[in-house]
Amino acid sequence: MLYIKDDFYSNFTAIAKSNDTMAMRGVMVDQISSLIADRRGDVIDALNKANVKLSNNPSNQELVKAISDNIKTNKKMLIGLSYLVAKQNDILQAEMKKDRDEMSFEGEKGATNKTPPKKVDWTKFADTTKTIADSFTVTADALTGAKAGAFQDELLAKTNAKSPEQIQQEQTQQQQQQQTKSKRTRNILIVVGLLVVAGGVFWAYKKGYFGKKGGGSTGVTN
Numbered sequence: 631m632l633y634i635k636d637d638f639y640s641n642f643t644a645i646a647k648s649n650d651t652m653a654m655r656g657v658m659v660d661q662i663s664s665l666i667a668d669r670r671g672d673v674i675d676a677l678n679k680a681n682v683k684l685s686n687n688p689s690n691q692e693l694v695k696a697i698s699d700n701i702k703t704n705k706k707m708l709i710g711l712s713y714l715v716a717k718q719n720d721i722l723q724a725e726m727k728k729d730r731d732e733m734s735f736e737g738e739k740g741a742t743n744k745t746p747p748k749k750v751d752w753t754k755f756a757d758t759t760k761t762i763a764d765s766f767t768v769t770a771d772a773l774t775g776a777k778a779g780a781f782q783d784e785l786l787a788k789t790n791a792k793s794p795e796q797i798q799q800e801q802t803q804q805q806q807q808q809q810t811k812s813k814r815t816r817n818i819l820i821v822v823g824l825l826v827v828a829g830g831v832f833w834a835y836k837k838g839y840f841g842k843k844g845g846g847s848t849g850v851t852n
Contacts, residue, residue: 634792639758646765654769659785659844661715662844666693667792669714690789698782701770705763712763721758 645653665673673693677684682704700707716722743797772782 636789639721640763642765646761651769651772654765657747657780658766658769659781659788661718662711663785663792665711665714665718668813670717670793672714673711677707677852678809679752680704680707681708682707690793694782694786694789697772698778698785700771701766705767708766709763712766713759715762716758731823732777 640729642657670693674684675687677693680700682700684696685692688696695709697711725777
């Protein structure tokens with residue numbers, strides 16, 4: 631298959647027309663991983679708008695799992711991600727550029743007549759987004775069983791590779807959480823130990839083991 635350099639949409643439509651699900655799956659992994667790495671806030675916003683539950687500060691793994699778990703059933707999420715893919719690859723800007731007014735030069739030298747500005751045809755953006763979403767849907771529908779697990783693993787690996795700073799941040803947070811957990815556990819053990827000792831002392835006191843003098847012979851000798 632012939633691919634056009636730096637022309638995502640032409641290559642995408644060529645893959646879609648070829649019905650090559652493996653190639654389209656590769657496109658999905660590449661594009662979605664790039665979105666998570668480069669447009670993290672937009673991805674989180676798209677998932678929130680599609681009613682996908684996330685924590686306040688989702689990790690790469692949480693985002694990938696959320697997308698993988700919902701990619702077959704949540705059409706609103708898929709549309710949102712498809713729109714971001716189009717935006718990421720400057721497809722929407724290209725459509726807008728086509729619709730910009732052009733300058734025409736007529737008459738005497740130096741005279742210019744500007745053509746009336748064209749209205750932006752937003753349906754083109756909707757069509758572009760729908761085209762991407764429809765192709766992604768076909769591929770997503772084929773993700774069952776082992777294929778779904780492989781897709782999630784591949785997406786996470788690709789996302790992590792594209793966002794080393796995020797991984798470093800997540801690892802630092804995990805280390806801090808582990809240190810906090812270890813410190814809390816140690817403090818709990820110390821408190822428990824002190825309570826056990828205090829309880830033992832109190833028990834001994836109640837039994838009268840404290841304050842007793844050693845007994846001896848009380849016989850009287852002449």
